């Protein structure tokens with residue numbers, strides 16, 4: 628079905644909500660500055676070689692630190708980890724130190740790794756693409772860890788009510 632722009636946007640927004648993608652927390656580090664935010668815009672984009680795309684909003688503190696960084700860490704969240712999603716999605720590193728409010732350790736290439744998440748990987752930034760109000764950061768995986776047990780991951784529907792720390 629075609630229609631006016633509002634109608635097309637409504638179909639598109641419903642499509643995205645129905646897809647109910649997993650949410651991740653992306654962290655990074657550059658010149659001694661740590662940053663991280665909740666991210667819904669992610670996907671694998673190549674098999675051989677392995678490539679993963681992360682969409683970072685140009686308004687976010689994380690975007691500004693990532694612009695100077697060589698890598699990102701991408702964390703799945705457990706279905707019960709709404710407080711962690713709220714910390715990284717509704718607060719901004721412009722106002723608080725998120726890492727003072729969660730458990731983390733320094734991982735591969737000095738990237739901050741969040742403890743007690745179902746799984747994470749680190750990736751080297753190999754490309755950046757201007758996509759509009761977000762920049763697409765292309766990652767080559769460099770390290771990772773998955774926990775044996777998994778009680779399901781946190782998806783978009785569980786966090787759709789959160790107010791972002793920055794408007795896109």
Ligand SMILES: Cc1cc2nc3c(=O)[nH]c(=O)nc-3n(C[C@H](O)[C@H](O)[C@H](O)COP(=O)(O)O)c2cc1C
Nearest residue numbers: 665667668683684687688689716718719720792793
């Ligand atoms: C449901 C939801 C999805 C979000 N998806 C993204 C996203 O895909 N990319 C992004 O850069 N920010 C996304 N955000 C916004 C950031 O997580 C949020 O603005 C955060 O407070 C930015 O923190 P920072 O300024 O410390 O980087 C999302 C927020 C919410 C609540």
